[in-house]
Amino acid sequence: WLEFAEAWGGKYPAIVRLWENAWAEFTPFLAFDAEIRRVICSTNAIESVNARIRRAVRARGHFPNETAALKCIYLAVMSLDPTGQGRKRWVIRWKGALNAFDVAFDGRLTAGRK
Template identity: 75%
Template sequence: MYGAEVSKQTITTITDRGMEGMAEWRSRPLDRVYTVVFAGRHQREDPRRPGRQPIYLARAVTVEGTRDILGIWAGDGGEGAKHWLSVFTELRNRGLEDVLILVCDGLKGLPDAVETVWPRTVVQTCIVHLIRNSIRYVARQDCDKGTKDLKPVYTAPERGCRDRTVPGVLREVGHQYPAMIKLWSDAWAEMVPFLSFDVEIRKVICSTNAIESVNARIRVAVRTHGHFPSETAALKCVYMALMPLDPTGKGRRR
């Protein structure tokens, strides 16, 4: 556009000015207690290019009701639950003593990792992910019926009602799609906690949408950048994409 050439090293030198700020931000002290923490990861899936490293992200709601991103971490592509254990331990070392509710995407082993660091934390599985995974076990022509039959389970007016709705679901679809019922049964302990709260609170803690909105911002930055030569370069790109996410502070207070 300007008829000038800039080397990759020059660009790296300029962007490295933000590395000190990123290191300070990632190690800053945290509040003692957060009401809700959303744990998720961003990973652009591409079967043609295996070996992509996920970026782990933790976003929280403070006691005052504002939102805050606690940190970002690069994974090695291995077992997610083990990596989350190291992430939670780091958050505790930064001063986070207790989390009331932790919302996650249903990763196997994650509740055990949470219990190791914060024994009293209530783990809530994302209902959206659970429904999305359920569809994989249902024939295409039965998708609408399957999701309709499951709706009374996660929209019960109170937690006690789910004991009366689950047998109905088992009778309707259990004989045809037992794998779907097993999926819900395995995730049952982490699915039902949000039913104990009012509708307004349910809307906040029933899914990881708070993480997905941030992932959309990361996705744009990563897609624009393309290949990253190192883990540090990837974290630097994500950090710079997140910093101007809410310049006025209105999003934190929403």
């Protein structure tokens, strides 16, 4: 921490102050397994899905009822994976993280499946 402050404190004092103020909230994040940290930090996929949904809704304009809006959103989400191969990739990508979550949180993820 002090190395960071020495290296960047003169050029970016506001960032150093931000780190000092948020350090207590940030350090518990470092205690998680690397797989869990990777999942927490990867918001690109979520933002991509949100952008696709916004684009579909904006292109449609208005909806006569809630069912029509939900149908539009459903079709936008289903078009993200038209071949159906996404689930296989999802399982491979998340398997390590799900195992790490299960270990870190004492089986709370699998408790409902028994």
